Amino acid sequence: MKTDDIYTSYTDLLKDRQFIQWQLMPDEALNDYWVRFFKQHPELEEELQKAITYLRTKGLNESPLTQNERIALFKRIQKSVRRKKKVAQRRLILYASTSAAAIALLVIGIMLFSPLRESVLHSDSDRELIVGELLNNQDIQFITSGETLLFQDDVDVTLNKEGTAEIMQGNRESSKIKITQDELNSLVVPYGKRSTVTLTDGSKIWLNSGSVLEFPARFVGNSRGIRLASGEMYIEVTHDEEKPFHVQTGNLNIRVHGTKFNITNYSGSPQSVVLVEGSISLQMKGNKELFIKPSEKATYSEGVFNTEMVDVAQFISWKDGYFSFDKTPMTEVLQQIGKYYNLSFDFNNDINLQKRSCTGKIYLSDNLDNVMTTVTLLTSTKYEKQENKIYITNDHD
Amino acid sequence: MKKEKDIASIYNLYVDDLFTYGCYLGFERETVKDAIHDVFVKVTTDTGKLVDITNMKFYLFRSLKNRLLDIHKNQKEHMKLENIDSAGKIPFQMEVNMEELLIEKEEQIKIKTEVEQLLGSLTDRQREIIYLRYVQGYDYAQIAELLQISVHGCRKLVSKAILSLREKYALFLLLLSSYPPCFNS
Numbered sequence: 202m203k204t205d206d207i208y209t210s211y212t213d214l215l216k217d218r219q220f221i222q223w224q225l226m227p228d229e230a231l232n233d234y235w236v237r238f239f240k241q242h243p244e245l246e247e248e249l250q251k252a253i254t255y256l257r258t259k260g261l262n263e264s265p266l267t268q269n270e271r272i273a274l275f276k277r278i279q280k281s282v283r284r285k286k287k288v289a290q291r292r293l294i295l296y297a298s299t300s301a302a303a304i305a306l307l308v309i310g311i312m313l314f315s316p317l318r319e320s321v322l323h324s325d326s327d328r329e330l331i332v333g334e335l336l337n338n339q340d341i342q343f344i345t346s347g348e349t350l351l352f353q354d355d356v357d358v359t360l361n362k363e364g365t366a367e368i369m370q371g372n373r374e375s376s377k378i379k380i381t382q383d384e385l386n387s388l389v390v391p392y393g394k395r396s397t398v399t400l401t402d403g404s405k406i407w408l409n410s411g412s413v414l415e416f417p418a419r420f421v422g423n424s425r426g427i428r429l430a431s432g433e434m435y436i437e438v439t440h441d442e443e444k445p446f447h448v449q450t451g452n453l454n455i456r457v458h459g460t461k462f463n464i465t466n467y468s469g470s471p472q473s474v475v476l477v478e479g480s481i482s483l484q485m486k487g488n489k490e491l492f493i494k495p496s497e498k499a500t501y502s503e504g505v506f507n508t509e510m511v512d513v514a515q516f517i518s519w520k521d522g523y524f525s526f527d528k529t530p531m532t533e534v535l536q537q538i539g540k541y542y543n544l545s546f547d548f549n550n551d552i553n554l555q556k557r558s559c560t561g562k563i564y565l566s567d568n569l570d571n572v573m574t575t576v577t578l579l580t581s582t583k584y585e586k587q588e589n590k591i592y593i594t595n596d597h598d
Numbered sequence: 599m600k601k602e603k604d605i606a607s608i609y610n611l612y613v614d615d616l617f618t619y620g621c622y623l624g625f626e627r628e629t630v631k632d633a634i635h636d637v638f639v640k641v642t643t644d645t646g647k648l649v650d651i652t653n654m655k656f657y658l659f660r661s662l663k664n665r666l667l668d669i670h671k672n673q674k675e676h677m678k679l680e681n682i683d684s685a686g687k688i689p690f691q692m693e694v695n696m697e698e699l700l701i702e703k704e705e706q707i708k709i710k711t712e713v714e715q716l717l718g719s720l721t722d723r724q725r726e727i728i729y730l731r732y733v734q735g736y737d738y739a740q741i742a743e744l745l746q747i748s749v750h751g752c753r754k755l756v757s758k759a760i761l762s763l764r765e766k767y768a769l770f771l772l773l774l775s776s777y778p779p780c781f782n783s
Contacts, residue, residue, distance in 0.1 A: 212701045218712045222767070225716065225728050228760045255699070260713075262733045263695045264614035265621060274631050275609055278638045282605075285643045566607060575606040 208242070211251035215260075224256060272583070275574060276596075331535065331554055331593040332547045339391035343368065345380045345418075358388060359399040364418055380418045387415045390432070393543025395519075400427070402439045404446070407520040409433035410540045411467065420444065435463045435520050438479075452486040453501065463516050467540075471502035475516040524563045531557045535593075538576070542569050544591065554582060554595065605642050612655055615734065616662050622729065624689040625666055633665040656740055663744055690722040692729060719766055724759040727752065 207213055214220045223231040239249055266274075340351040343358065345366070357369040360380075369375045380386055390396045390408045398406045401419050408414055412432025420426075423443065429450040438446045438457050446457040450466045453474075460479025466472045474483060475498045482492045483499055483506065491506050493499050498511040518525040524537055532555045535546045548555050563575050573591065577584045583596040613634065620630030637658060641651075651657045670688060694713045696706040717725055723745060730736045730744060742752040 212699050212705075215696070215699065215709055216701075216705060218716065219767075221709075221713055222716060222763060225732055226756075226760050226763055228764065257733050259695055259698050261692050261694060261729065262615070262618055263693065264618045265627070265693070266614055266617045270631070271613060274613070274635060275606070278605075278609070278635050278642070281635065281639045282642045285639065562604075564604060564607060566610075568610065571607055571610040574610060575604070 208245060208248070211248040211255065214245075214248060214252040215255065220252070221256075224253065268586070272574065276583075331551045332590060339393075341391065341394050341396060342389040343378075343386070344389065345378070345386040350378070355395050356388075357397045357399075360401045360416075360418060362401050362419060366418075385415045385417060385428075387413060387430070389413050391543070392540055395541075400425075402441060402444075404436060404438045407435040409435075409519055410543070429464055429466055431466055431468060433463070433465045433467065433519075435461070435477075435517050437461045454484045454486075456482045456484070456490075471500050473498055473500040475499075475511060475513060477513050477517060518562075519565075522565050524565065526559045526561060526563075528558045528560055531555050531559060534559045534576070538563075538572060541565055542572070544569075554593065605638065608641075608654055608658075609638060612658055615655070616658055618693075619659065619729075619734075620662060620666060622690055622692055622726075623663075623666060624691065625669070629669060630666070633662055633669060636665050637661040655734075656736065659734070659736075660744060687722065690726040690729070692717060692725060716763070719762060720759050721755075724755055727755055728759075 219231065223235045239245060340353055341356055343350040352370050354370050359367045361367065364380060365377050366380050367375060367377050388396060388398060388408065390410060390412045392411045394410055396408045398408065398414060398416065400416060402425060406414065409432060412434060413430035414434060415428040415430060424447060425444050426447040426449065429448060438460050448455040448457065448464065450464055451472055453472055455474065458480055460481055461477040462481060463475040476493050476495050478495055480492065482490045484490045485501065491499065493508060496510055496513050497508050499506050499508045512527060515525045515527060526534060532548055539546050563572060566572060573584050577593065582593050585592045616634050617630055620633060621627065694710050696710045699706055726745065727741055730741045738749050738752050742749045745752065
């Protein structure tokens with residue numbers, strides 16, 4: 202039997218046969234012994250958890266399935282499903298009186314890529330390659346009174362009237378910090394991360410990847426104002442007749458009267474605003490004010506605003522953890538995924554794939570493989586991950 | 599928010615566990631893949647299935663086991679020869695992997711051997727129960743369903759396993775009960 206000072210790490214626990222026996226086949230005596238042991242050694246709690254986790258995953262449950270087998274098997278399943286679906290459709294034509302519900306069966310969360318024009322599909326296949334590169338992950342920065350706090354995981358910031366900011370990281374840690382009254386604070390959310398900020402008036406902001414937001418610790422005077430230096434945000438503004446709300450982004454000033462809307466201002470693409478609810482007006486420096494209505498999207502490019510009616514869900518679904526696409530070009534789809542997961546896609550070697558378009562939903566899981574599998578499966582493309590690069594090619598069956 | 603309702607996410611979540619389980623049951627890799635294929639095609643094409651199933655993981659485990667049992671019944675040639683014992687029962691062998699522990703190679707091998715000996719002193723069904731309970735976190739009712747035995751029978755198998763280990767390591771337990779460990783602290 203071992204004396205207890207031998208255990209310093211979880212590997213020491215795993216070296217003990219009695220420990221393993223207790224884990225796998227506990228009886229009363231073993232249970233008494235080890236429960237007592239860990240009660241007297243609370244410092245080993247973390248090591249105990251590590252030992253259990255190791256046994257349950259790697260130790261006794263490591264999958265012998267390779268990444269390639271995993272993808273190949275899924276494609277096979279997908280193919281069979283499609284074949285079955287075709288049969289089901291044919292049957293539906295035969296029994297024309299049966300209800301249409303029968304074909305609705307397999308399109309849950311499925312994306313359909315279809316070529317924009319039939320003609321682009323045939324032609325040289327060696328030009329069908331899109332390369333994505335995984336970029337280094339950066340921390341989220343909270344900058345206040347010249348000090349910068351770094352966070353590895355997505356944060357939820359809540360400002361209080363007392364001049365403190367409560368910062369929750371990844372739903373577990375919460376820390377309170379004092380922030381300066383008179384200076385602007387900023388939150389820098391790099392690609393691959395997201396965050397939310399709740400202002401003292403209760404207005405809530407969802408910040409998408411690659412965004413910088415500047416906000417005061419507290420609103421003073423008779424107006425409220427924040428600035429989106431770059432990136433994308435969705436905001437729900439608390440109504441306050443007496444204190445109008447302004448959002449500044451680039452040269453654009455948005456005046457708000459209690460409302461929900463989404464703003465995009467990424468370098469390299471035109472600024473746009475989508476109004477979900479309420480009423481806002483946009484004003485470019487020196488130009489006249491433009492009012493937009495709910496479900497309207499205003500895009501500013503080459504000195505003019507263009508407005509169009511849009512499906513709002515497509516523009517704000519990112520805040521709820523999924524992307525929704527409707528005949529969206531593949532380049533755009535991959536750019537959005539790239540922003541979310543911090544990858545950069547290179548379309549230079551490709552002339553065909555990027556012309557496809559996409560309709561459907563992609564759930565943004567923590568695992569990039571899940572997302573890429575969804576993207577490629579129904580696009581009849583395939584992807585391969587090598588180190589930090591992702592190669593997307595046409596799938597020739 | 600992370601709904602398990604689309605097939606790609608479900609697949610990615612559970613395919614490794616399913617594949618491991620199938621391999622532990624002694625089936626060839628390709629046979630296990632075929633069975634997983636059949637299970638997923640069925641769950642995707644059966645109307646409403648994806649929406650209705652509350653415990654997706656358990657549903658998949660049960661479907662896979664049933665599919666494998668069917669295959670086993672029909673085509674015994676798919677089994678690795680050495681895995682078929684005289685009664686034609688399905689084996690259950692776990693792979694023990696200690697290679698990722700940051701310790702000396704010799705110690706890794708020592709742990710691996712000890713765990714294998716421990717598991718080796720049990721029957722196939724007892725090993726399967728340990729795997730389903732400890733690694734997969736199923737309760738006795740679910741395990742009994744997977745093994746197609748009663749809950750009572752399932753509990754009995756476990757207590758038998760504990761008993762056989764107690765006999766084997768009787769000395770240790772004797773020491774434990776008569777000399778409660780004293781701690782330095």
